[in-house]
Amino acid sequence: MAFKKTRYAPSPSGFLHLGNLYSMTLTATIAKKEGASILLRIDDMDKVRAKKEYLQDIFESLTFFELPWQEGPRDASEHEDRFSQTSRLYLYENFLEELINKGLVFACTCSRSEIEHAGTHAVYPGTCKNRNISLREKNVCWRLNTSEPIDIQLKEYGKKTERFLLPENMHHFIIRRKDGLPSYQVCSLIDDVHFGIDLIVRGKDLKDSSLAQLYMAQLSGLNDFLNTTFLHHPLLLNKEGHKLSKSAGDTSLQYYRNMGYNKEAIFALLNPEGFGS
Numbered sequence: 001m002a003f004k005k006t007r008y009a010p011s012p013s014g015f016l017h018l019g020n021l022y023s024m025t026l027t028a029t030i031a032k033k034e035g036a037s038i039l040l041r042i043d044d045m046d047k048v049r050a051k052k053e054y055l056q057d058i059f060e061s062l063t064f065f066e067l068p069w070q071e072g073p074r075d076a077s078e079h080e081d082r083f084s085q086t087s088r089l090y091l092y093e094n095f096l097e098e099l100i101n102k103g104l105v106f107a108c109t110c111s112r113s114e115i116e117h118a119g120t121h122a123v124y125p126g127t128c129k130n131r132n133i134s135l136r137e138k139n140v141c142w143r144l145n146t147s148e149p150i151d152i153q154l155k156e157y158g159k160k161t162e163r164f165l166l167p168e169n170m171h172h173f174i175i176r177r178k179d180g181l182p183s184y185q186v187c188s189l190i191d192d193v194h195f196g197i198d199l200i201v202r203g204k205d206l207k208d209s210s211l212a213q214l215y216m217a218q219l220s221g222l223n224d225f226l227n228t229t230f231l232h233h234p235l236l237l238n239k240e241g242h243k244l245s246k247s248a249g250d251t252s253l254q255y256y257r258n259m260g261y262n263k264e265a266i267f268a269l270l271n272p273e274g275f276g277s
């Protein structure tokens, strides 16, 4: 099976770390094998955490590790001028409008702690589903009504198609945040459709997100997306056995570059045996 296009989708919310390098290297390897082109799509909708230096770091890292891409911005200024998610806000908003017109959206005023107290393990129990809160109210998030059970078919790279129901932690997932911006699930889905992505390589921690996006695509008739193939790869863990995170400052690529490690020495750290030692 050959694929047309895959993507790197880093966000400028911290310095890239070894886990990001692993994911992008795997993407590049599979793209080459499948003859797919690579889009660089920077997920910058979260303006609160985004910083210029983090944006710069994405380009420096790709260049340092000689990771190729054929589509998308060549540098930070081109990203800001032409490729920022802000420039596609109208696409996300049109999509939200369509969901509203289908009667699939409700407003929710619950705080995080209210949800933790109402449900188990932060599963949203649908508290506001029948409360008819106006979507135009301030300080509400918008949720997708996921009451309809949908048979989700997930094509995992190199495996048979598997069938799932929407996982519990994704019930009535958020599609517009309290700050009025479209959620990650919406931006990611709409961008992948917009750019014609047919192969998505991402960490296992995002598998539930993939299912949520497939659910939403099926509800809204985005049929091309239903044929997307996914590769959910294992995550690199730190010495304590936790997933690497940008906010914790774990082992950033920049740290190793500044320490004078060359490309090969950093790639060698991706071997789980050698990692962190």
Ligand SMILES: [Zn+2]
Pocket: 107, 108, 109, 110, 126, 127, 128, 129
């Ligand atoms: Zn609620």
